[in-house]
Amino acid sequence: MKITNYTILLVTFLLSSTVLIAQNNVSGLVTSEEGIPLSGATILNTSTNDAVVADFDGNYTISASSGDVVSYSYVGYESQEVKIGSNFSIDIQLVSSTELDEVVVLGFEKKTRSEITAAVSTINTQELTNLNTSTSISNMLQGKAAGVQVVATNGKPGSGAYVRIRGIGSITAGSAPLFIIDGVQAPGTQNLNPFDIESVSVLKDAASSAIYGSRAANGVIIITTKRGKKNKRATVEFTSRFGYTSQTEEHGFRMMTSSEKLQYERELGLLGYVPAQAQLGYTSSLNEYNRLAAINFNWKDALLRDGEVVTNQISVTGGEENFQYYLSVSEDRNEGIIDQVTGFQRQSARLNVDYQAKDWLNIGVNVSVADTKSDEPRDRYNLQSPIYAAYTTLPYETEYVRDNNGDLVLDENGQKQYNFVGFGWSITEALANNPEFEGNTTLLANINLESTITDKLTNTTNFGINNQKFRREYYYKPGSRLDDFVGDANAPGGKTDNGSFFTDYNISNVLKYKNSIGDHNFSVSGLFEFNKISSRTYSLESIGFASGDLSVQSVAAEATDASTDLFERTLLSYGGFLDYNFDGKYLFTSSLRYDQASVFGKENRGGTFWSTSAAWNIAREDFMQGLPFDDLKLRASAGVSGNQAGIGYYESLAVIGFGSFNSQSTAAPTDNGNPKLKFEENYTYDIGLEFTMFNDRLRGAIDYYKKVTSDLLLDRPLLSLGGEPDGSILSNVGEMVNKGVEIELDYDVLRSDDLYVNVSATFGTVDNEVTKLVPSASYPEGAEIDWGSGVYIKPGEEYATFKLVRWAGVNPANGQPLWYDKDGNITATYSTDDEVYLSGKSPLADMDGGLNLFASYKGFDLSADFYGKAGGYSISYNTRDILDPANISDNMAVEAFNYWKRPGDVNVQPSAQYTDASETSTRYLYKTDYIRLRNLNFGYTIPSSIVESSGLENVRVYLTGQNLWTYAPHYVGLDPEVGVGVGESSDGEFGTFSIFGIPILKSLQFGIDIKF
Structure with a gap:
């Protein structure tokens, strides 16, 4: 027994000695090409999965044996692998990923930047996560890509944005771009977690977007989410932020005390x-x-607040040779500025998995679930709006009943009593007794199968689904003041439930052949795709509730209305794509796609869309040697894409409506339909120049584009009604043109051991003109279209041009308001007959741009993003209301004191005795030009030598602010970024007017990022 134990001990000692002899410590320094130490770089022994991080000075030490493979990686740099030999002192210089040929996601494939022949912008996703993450991704795109204009819907937390790529693409069929998330079409990005995003590509011309056919007329925004990497140990990243959000500053006025x-x-x-x-x-x-x-009661302080903003996010990522994964869970909460409500909440989770099932088969699975809730109150132009009430309620009225000494008057139960002011209304009581709720649950999932048939032939099949459940509830409690106004005394209280179930299925298959013969490189691809959208909606209304705490429809005394609807549309597509390049110098691409859409009649159900493009990598020519260009590429493209997104599901069909009369079911024609409807078509032409210079210090692109939209879908008058309620039928008529210039620049100002400074900028212009509308005998090019709220659409003018009576000021002799008649003569008589087109004045900006600054010094970093736009106009009805003496029963702006008082007064408001001074005119039409500090971020990364003893790889603390400063020299109102005028009164084009909608918010947050 003793001999056995001794033998075991001896064998164990010898084996241990062998291991000790074989293992060594590999050490060295990790730097950039410029010699800057890369603190926090990850060094991984892929043979043992042991890992360490470089210290503050870039030094590292890791255990490794001869033959082991050690990987060196750092964010923003290309990873390197080294096989350990007899040298155990290894210094590594990592190459910045910006110096490599960037890989860009283009629809059904990926290409390097040098291979692209189209106009494509990519967005730094780290800059997106610096923003308030309860803001939608759409809002975060402001100023990040030239030619992409973004206008926030309003300041409601979680709300979306109007995104336009290269101008207005359609009048009725929609101008929003197509969003693709991991290969699945998504109607928006409100439910997407910004921390999950790996890359964002914006496809702007026909050559890049035509592969999506009739869905891509307005451009495409492709978002890919993060994935695990091969042979990477599990990494956990945690982010937590806490801060406050508040209203941005008003412009040009102050309310009275x-x-x-x-x-x-x-x-x-x-x-x-x-x-x-x-x-x-x-x-x-x-x-x-x-x-x-x-x-002197401050209604803004009573109704509005600084709301809490909280973000918590955790992710785990890693992988082995055949299996990689990314898992994340996040929560966002933004109370918003309206007091007494919870605000916006979002919970989301994501799992991305890649599995190499066979040598020839790779399976990718993406699943994300998000649930959002919001109990924001009504956003409308009346006393039910807290924003409206905050500005217009009289300051000598109080929120609760008080006696002449200013003390609260309590009811018999010792509770405060609401003070019903003005028309007998209390906004505080309404917030408590008229709750509103919105919720949205989104499932986004897809399975991707990549098959390698031969070394030259591959097949990719993608199955995707986007499922959304939207619900809205609105309840006025029995006995509430609103119930007194609109309810039934015999059945107090009322409830409305409505919602929808939306499902978007997509199946695509791409077969690709790729080969090289000498310097000739080419690929040919074939596409099959099927898409089906189904939408079910419901609406339920009831009255008569026994208690304000019971709001489910089943306890109501009477159901007053109930309805459901079902809408479906399908799209079947085939396509072919060709790519060719000669020695990487001369490149050519072409695509052809055929779409069949169910929304059109059989005769015109199909549409053919094409594109062709070419590029010349000039920097690769021998004659460019010795010049400061690292890359120089000239490219041009042309093509046609279609549009059918915004039209009704059954516009091509004759529709019968059902109802009741005399307790009998009835049916009657409601729409004649037009079986000859077909796709709108966008013809896009683009020429661009891309370059990098001075050892990759300066990078940029310049583009000129022209986009002609033809066969616009517009209502054409009918000779007889024929059952058509408005005497018209949707038809393909009309034409519109957008053209402009885009510039993107990115410059590394300083690259030193300790200091790095970068400046990037984007700039874009849009020149829009409507050239044709519905023709008639009197108007061969088409008569004008009243688009609502003072804007019209007319051939020869910009889309949504203002048509108003022109304000001429105040008569200094008597204080009377003056206008110009249609001939330009000054008149004291207001008449809508004197409305004229204000050419060049529309809600749409003519130009916009962004300026992004970044600097880092050792562990400190500072970034600032500015965004600005110019050329747009908007009517500020807020300003009208707080200046017009007709609203004297409400609170008003101090500027209202500046009214005409005596002969000779100039630059004043009209005399109060004239009641027509605030008729709609150019008096309250303001330029919406502004420059905004969109984001400011200051952070510090704690040296790894300090945190690694705690088992952590990286810790960064920071302060981030959003919308902290705005310069708007011409605007008078709440905020110059006008989306919808007010949430429930959004007729006309976005940005046309503002009426006490929820303004854009600013926020300040403290955050910490931990990686371990």
Whole structure:
């Protein structure tokens, strides 16, 4: 027994000695090509899966044996692998990934930047995560890509944005781009976690987007999410942020205090203005006047707040040779600025898996689930809106009932009593007793099968689904003030439930042959794709609830309305693509795609869309040697894409509507339909120049484009009604042109051991003109279309051009408002007959751009992103309301005091005795030019020598702010970035007007990122 134990001990010692002799410590320094130490670089022994990180000075030590493979990696740099031999002192210089040929995702394939012959912009995804993550991805794109204009819908947390690539693509069929997330079509990005994003590509011309056929007329934004890497140990990343959001500063006005409002009422009353003589400022005794003046209640402080913003995100990623994974879970909460509500919440989870099932088969699976909730109150132009109430409620009125000494008057239960002011309304009571809720659950999933048939022939099949469940609930409790106004006394309380179930299925298959013969490189691909969209909607209304705490429809006394609808559309597509290049110098691509859409009649159901493009890599020519160009590429493209996104599902069919009459079911024609409908078509032409210079310090691209949209889908008048409610039928008529210039620049100002400074900028212009509309005998090029809220569409003018009576100021002799008639003569009579087109003035900006600054010094980093736009106009009805004496029963702006008082007064408001001064005209039409500090981020990465003892790889702490400063020299109103005027009154083109909608918000957050 002793001999056996001794033998075992001896064998163990010998084996241990062998291991000790075989293992060594490999050490060295990890730097950039410029010699800058890469603190936090990961060094992985792929043979043992042991890993360490470089210290603050870039030094490292790792155990390894001869024959082991050690991998060196760092964010923003290309990884390197070294096989250990007899040398155990290894210094590594990593090459910046920006110096390598960037890989860009282009629809059904990936290409290096040098291989691309089309206009494609890529976006730095790290810059997106610096922003408030409860903001949608669409909003985050502002200023990040030339030619992409983004206007936030409003400041409601979680709301989306209007995104336009190279102008307005259609009048009725939609101008929003196509969003593709991991190969699956998505209607938007509100439910996408920004931390999951790996890359964003913007396809802007026909050559890049025509592969998507009739879905790509307005450009394509392709988003790919993160994936695991081969032979990488598991890495956990955790992010937590906490901060506050608040309203951005108002522009050009200040609301009155109690004493100012009372004084204004008295002044106008004394001038004989009858409405003012009914106000307390005129009718009160001196004591009552002084008591009211002392109240000075701040309604903005009562109804609005600094809302909490919280983000927590954790992800795990890693992989082996045949299996890679990425898993993330996140939560975002943004209370918003409206008090008494929870605000916006989003929970999301994602799992991306890649599995090499066979040598010839790779399987990729992406699954994401997101759930959003919001209980924001109504966004409308009346007393139900907290924003409206915050500005217009009188400052000498209080939120709750108070006595003459200013003390609260409690009810019999000791509770505060709502003060029903004005028309007998309390916004505080409405927020408590008229709750509203919106929710959205999204499942986005796809399976991707990549088969290698031969070394030259591959096949890729993708199955994708986008499933969304939207729900909205609105409840006015029994006994609430709204119930008193609109409810049924015999069945108090009312509830509305509506929602939809949306499903988008997509199946695609791409067969690709790729080969090289000498310097000739080419590939040929074939595509099959099928897409089906199904939407079910429901609406339920009921009245009569026993308690304000019970709001489910089943307990209601009476159901007053119920309806459901089903809509379906399909798209079947075939395509072929050709790529060719000679020695990487001369490149040519071509695509052809045929789409069949169910929304059109049988005769015109199909559409053929094509593109062709060519590029010349000039820098690879011998005559370019010795010049400062690292790359120089000239490219040109042309092509046609289609559009059918925004039209109704059954516009080509005669539709019968069902109802009831005399307790009997009825059926009647409601729409004649047009079986000759076909796709709108966009003809796009582009020429561009891409370059890198001075050892990759300066990178840029310049493009000129022209996009002609023909066969616009517009309502054409019918000779007889024929059952058509508005006497018209949707037809393919009309034409529109967009053209412009785009510039993108990226410059490394300083590259030293300790200091790195980078400046990048984007700039784009859009020149839009409507050239044809529905022709008639009187108007061969088409008559104007009233688009609502003072904007029209007319041949020869920009889309949505303002047509208004022109304001001429105030008569200095008597304070009377003046206008110009249609002939340009000054008149004191307002008439809509004097409306004229204001050429060049529309809600759409003519140009926009971004300026992005980044600097790092040792462990410190600072970034600032600016965004600006110019050339747009908007009517500020907010300003009209707070200046117009007709609204004297509401609070008003101090600037209203500047009214005409005596002959000779100039630059003043009209005299109060004239009641037509605020008729819709150019008086309140303002330029919406602005420059905004979109994002400011300051951070510090703690040296790895400090954190590695805790088992951590990297720790960064930072402060980030969004929308902290805005310069708008011409605008008067809440905020110059106008999306919808107000959420429930959004007629006309976006940006046309503002009426106390939720303004853009600013935020400030502290964050910490931990990697281990």
